[in-house]
Amino acid sequence: MRLNKGLVISAIALASVLTLSGCTDSGASSASAPPVAEKPTFDPGTTMAKLSEAGKITIGTKFDQPLFGLKGPDGTPVGFDVEIGKLVAAKLGIKPDNIEWVETVSANREPFIQNGQVDIVVATYTINDTRKEVVSFAGPYYEAGQDLLVLKGNPEKITGPEDLAGKAVCSVSGSTSEKNIQPYTTNVLASDTYSNCLGPLRSGEVVAVTTDNVILAGLADQNAGEFEVLDKPFTKEPYGIGLKKDDTEFRGFINDVLEQSFKDGSWAKAWEATAGKVLSTPKPPTLNRY
Ligand code: GLU
Numbered sequence: 001m002r003l004n005k006g007l008v009i010s011a012i013a014l015a016s017v018l019t020l021s022g023c024t025d026s027g028a029s030s031a032s033a034p035p036v037a038e039k040p041t042f043d044p045g046t047t048m049a050k051l052s053e054a055g056k057i058t059i060g061t062k063f064d065q066p067l068f069g070l071k072g073p074d075g076t077p078v079g080f081d082v083e084i085g086k087l088v089a090a091k092l093g094i095k096p097d098n099i100e101w102v103e104t105v106s107a108n109r110e111p112f113i114q115n116g117q118v119d120i121v122v123a124t125y126t127i128n129d130t131r132k133e134v135v136s137f138a139g140p141y142y143e144a145g146q147d148l149l150v151l152k153g154n155p156e157k158i159t160g161p162e163d164l165a166g167k168a169v170c171s172v173s174g175s176t177s178e179k180n181i182q183p184y185t186t187n188v189l190a191s192d193t194y195s196n197c198l199g200p201l202r203s204g205e206v207v208a209v210t211t212d213n214v215i216l217a218g219l220a221d222q223n224a225g226e227f228e229v230l231d232k233p234f235t236k237e238p239y240g241i242g243l244k245k246d247d248t249e250f251r252g253f254i255n256d257v258l259e260q261s262f263k264d265g266s267w268a269k270a271w272e273a274t275a276g277k278v279l280s281t282p283k284p285p286t287l288n289r290y
Helices: 002-028 046-054 079-092 106-114 175-183 197-201 214-220 248-264 267-272
Strands: 058-061 069-071 099-103 133-142 146-151 169-172 188-191 210-214 227-229 237-244
Touching: 046 248, 058 079, 058 106, 079 099, 079 237, 079 248, 079 267, 099 175, 106 133, 106 237, 106 248, 133 214, 133 248, 146 175, 146 197, 169 175, 169 197, 175 188, 175 210, 188 197, 197 210, 210 214, 237 248, 248 267
Parallel strands: 058 099, 169 188, 169 210
Antiparallel strands: 133 237, 146 210, 146 227
16 A cells, blocks of 8 residues: 555656656757758858858847747757757858857847848748848748637637637737737737736736747647647748848758758758657648749
């Protein structure tokens, strides 16, 4: 009897350790470790030549989105977006240690690219025509869809955006999510980051948080037992790598890197080392070399 009880207790202890490590793992593990190209050559004057010669690149990403871009214990971010950034750097001959990671939130991605604060942005960044007026995009390298995050058990019985009329919802300024939700409710609390929407959801100030399903899945996983994703995506959000507008050679180069990663398994490896800890592995999308 005593032994049984002991076993049960250690089983519970082990389960919580596994759950805990599962949670931190999905954010903290990185390292799909793409091979770094040795002394690659590029046409003089191109962005590739400039970055490769400098031996460093500045990449904008999210710092608070588990699975895609989450600041790890050593200060550098981890996640699928981060791994995609490392794949691009590797083909320029730049080691992960020589990447400077800069936090970008939804609203400052275009200005950070335009004013040269970052060389590229890999940050759950939807490719769309409005943004293409000021920046260019390689990709897509993933396709997400907008969804809703509610309290566990769904106390408000929300089945989709149609149920949000007159209700308060949290989203983020400068995101497609904030725009896409406007037809359903005028009561939108615009935060700077999605993680800052969780407090208002917990307190009942809003009934839902809305953005891409994979961002919401990461937040739900990070706060196990508190929230659930409806899992009824109602938009298409093709993720691109943002770069300076009309840098056609650089865009073509990044598209080549992505295409190769789709084929040689490094894309899938990057997924499995990060978002794949929680989500099943998708098929790579079709590139849009516009
Ligand atoms: N993918 C959407 C966007 O680029 C929502 C996620 C985000 O804000 O990063 O606006």
